[in-house]
Amino acid sequence: MNLSRSGIALGSSLLILLGFSGTVFGQAPVKPKRNLLFIGQAKGYQHEAISTAMVTLYNLGRSSGNWNTMLRTDCTAITKKPLKWEAKNLDAYDAVVFFTDGDLDMDASQKADLLSFVRDDGKGFIGIHSAAITFTSWPEYGEMLGGYFDGHPWGQFNAPLVVEDSKFPGMKHFPETFTLFDEIYQIKDYSRKDVRVLLSLDAGKLDLARKGVKRTDGDFAVAWAKSFGKGRVLYNGLGHVPALWERPDFQKMWLEMVQWSMGLIPGDATPQLKPSK
Secondary structure (H helix, E strand, O other): OOOHHHHHHHHHHHHHHHHHHHHHHHHOOOOOEEEEEEEOOOOOOOOOHHHHHHHHHHHHEEEEEEEEEEEEEOOOOOOOOOOOHHHHOOOHOOEEEEEEEEOOOOHHHHHHHHHHHHOOOOOOEEEEHHHEEEEOOOHHHHHHHOOOOOOOOOEEEEEEEOOOOOOOOOOOOEEEEEEEEEEEOEEEEOOOOOOOOEEOHHHOOOOOOOOOOOOOOOOOOEEEEEEOEEEEEEEEEEOOOOOOOHHHHHHHHHHHHHHOOOOOOOOOOOOOOOOOO
16 A cells, blocks of 8 residues: 555654553553543634644543543534444434534534433533634524633733632642633623533633623633533633643643543532622
8 A cells, every 4th residue: 555655744643642642640541431522623713722622632531541532523423313334423422522613514403413412311511612602693502501702802811710619520629719821701691590610710800991891790700510401511611722731730620521521420510609709
């Protein structure tokens, strides 16, 4: 078989990129318990961090032995219909990740199947960063996710973060307050009556007079968990900056959050009001 130089280079790059998968956290690979479907389709802004996020979750699953990851830049697998050539559909997965934006290539039946996958089958859904700018004209998606993008008035900055639930998976190892250089979204159409906020911005340290700031209640949620029917939903607005995905504390957060989404470890997603200072 003849291979072109570009084909060899691409294969070699992928092997190098994924090569540390057996050494993350010093653990040898074991047989995974679950399957994760990561969708990285972008129909608007092209986030550079999507590739880094894909590799990170792939490697975390292999090194921990907790899950296999299928990486896709299309939405063909988002269906319960049988697929050709032994391709896997939603029935093969325990959780779906969207690091996406815009109106993805999904028809009405695929949309219904995604909702059913979480709500009726009791599976997991994870939205990363720009998942909040995905399907903004599909109300049921916004209801499942818990909110929508409403601008990022501070751009990329040293975000003052507050851990609101230190007991939730992925939050335990962070200090109560810390700063992180990232792009944080302002969120609309969400209510603390429906979600359990895990991480938020400290409004007292923000320039609330900055152009584009729309929330008047000072409630800037960054990450939350919620129930959707029988299933588990997690939104995490961090991750715009590629370098974050290489941080051990960031990877530990994702290792535990993905496990929660798959039902491997417990975590309380009961909605709660904003903590009083």
